[in-house]
Amino acid sequence: MSELERIAIEKAKEAVKLDRQGSREAAIARYKEAIQILSRLISLTQSPVLHEVYRERMRQYLDRLNELSDETPAKTVVRQAASREEPRMDPVESNVKWSDVIGLEDAKRVIREAIVYPWMRPDLFPLGWPTGILLFGPPGCGKTLLVAATASEVNATLYTLDAATVLSKWLGESEKNIAALFSKARQDVSKGKPVIIFIDEADSLTAQRYLEVGGEARARNQLLKEMDGLANKNKREYLYVIAATNKPWLLDEAFIRRFQKRIYVGPPDRETRLNILRHYTAHLRLAEDVDLEALAEMTGNYSPADLYNICLDAHLTTIREMFENKLEEPRKISMRDFIAAIEKRKPSISEEMVMRLLEWARKHEAV
Template identity: 45%
Template sequence: MNGYSTNALERLAKEYADLAIMSERKGKYEDAIKYYKKAAEVLKKIITLNRDIMMKETYIEYIKEYEKRAEFLEKNLQKLASGPQEGSQAQDVDIDLLVSPPPNITFNDIVGIEDVKKVLKRSIVYPIKRPDLYPKEIGWSKGVLLFGPPGNGKTMLAGAIAREINAAFISVDAASIMSKWLGDAEKNVSKVFSKAREIWLNKGVPVIIFIDEVDSLMGIYSTEVGGEVRVRNQFLKEMDGIHTKGSSELIFVIGATNKPWVLDMAFIRRFQKRIYVPPPDKETRKMLFKYYTKSIKIADDVDFDHLAEITEGYSASDIKDIVRDAYEMCIEEMFEKSIEEPPPLSMKHLKTALSKRSPSISQDMIKVFIEWNKKFGAI
């Protein structure tokens, strides 16, 4: 592959991927494994030549997908060669099990990201409180995409907005749709939206359909084997249904992803609001440390400003884990020294916990999200 241009390598990778998909459809699983691996190998070569961070992330997702598919075929080669097994059909999902009351979380439980909360209130809360203010010609936004590094509150935001409007909450894991549901997936996707309409019509309450890991469903890197295309088309059709001009249904779809750059453009367009949920800045990190220690006795030497200073690159979830780890040291000390109460949480405890946990967010990762937000963000 030496001497190939990046464009030529991309074409070669696509050619191998197409051959892999075609081989799998024809039941030539050993050939499919070979071509998936070759496609991944070519993409790894491209990564060494390409300096575009966003493109590198996209190639990495392709590589993971192809290697994952090759591994699946290798593990199931004998079973696949013998044909469909009895009872191997995908499960017909009981949608009622996915419906729950609003999660017990409010915006006050989410530290920082005030700008994101404002957009969500403007997009969802206000139309529900006064739908009469929105002309039928323009309606209101019914699709919201939350994107950003993991561990910074995307799932919590979806739950909080459902609590704010007292909505029925239908939580769907997109990865499950593309694995466990495959076969009956089209029908089950339709059932999710039918259930949402049923709740709205019969109970008159708003409905939030929350799709976690939405990139698993609508990623451009999907190998498109076994009906995935039909599933995605069904989902697009259902989303078009809730966006119908003049529709007064209070049904909203909130998608969450850590990898927005792999989403198909057709899917991106269905989300009128595309909101970047950033990692905590210095002031927010300080607020997070204060929030997670508010019910803990702390020593006088705890310096929240310094903690915020030394935790750049740590997510909100990371900071929660650091405080938990540090407090566990206090409890351990209580038991080991046979004293009545844990000692106050000190700077030493927190720094020790911090030293054992690496930041989960790199500057390169943040650059990718900022770049994608510049191109596709919509608030």
């Protein structure tokens, strides 16, 4: 087993190296070999953590393989030229409002206390404030949305560091780029504006230590070092690192410890689902028979993102009909349209997933 793992790493390392040198054919062959071995490992492993790490890895190699396979020689040249440049680190503008985030009252409270209040009244925080916040929870429940709302609330500059992309695109350069990003962020902060560095899919950045290939351990250590710099107690700075993940069990202790606040962003209860349905149907024309309470009741494992899509689907049905039947205006959306939309869509959340997250929360939550 560990022998297989060693071979997989060997093949992947060669692939990455060849890839960076531009030897496309050879890199493709090595990626394929690495993928084959990983799929063997996946079928052999008993550990759920390793299982996910292997799968995540395999997905990355498959993505890269697909990219390489439809890459022409001209494209290769362009890519190599581009990869020599500094990474582009443009801040993202956010105009999400606090009121767009429905439910999640605990998460909002913790964030207000950590970020909004210290920004408004730093004099009330002589001991400083938390600068590392980890958000974990099932997909589509508002982690990214919360970060966007926070950023616009304090008018912060928001840099997003998507861990999976960082590792696959910057192949081995990631630690340099992380250092550069933090140094840019510190410059911004010194000009008097809060900065949030948002690490999305944080699990792919830290979990990779199992299968180190392109310098992930170095990237991870760089990140830990930067975060230690932030946590310096006497410095009261408006530079925050917020990380999000829906697989927190892939994170390692050293990483987890850097986040003073660890918040569970859980699935909506019935009441919250009702509010979300109200929110997303507020500007739609609904027929008399639409019963949002009943819809909230029947959407047990659906995430807010699912609910949004259900409203969208139901609405689009009426628009489609309007065009197909050459009507002047779309008809009102009926209960039937919502139910059809629900039946077409599987819920993104499962009991099993929630159990596992709650179990992790019991050990690691810090609010």
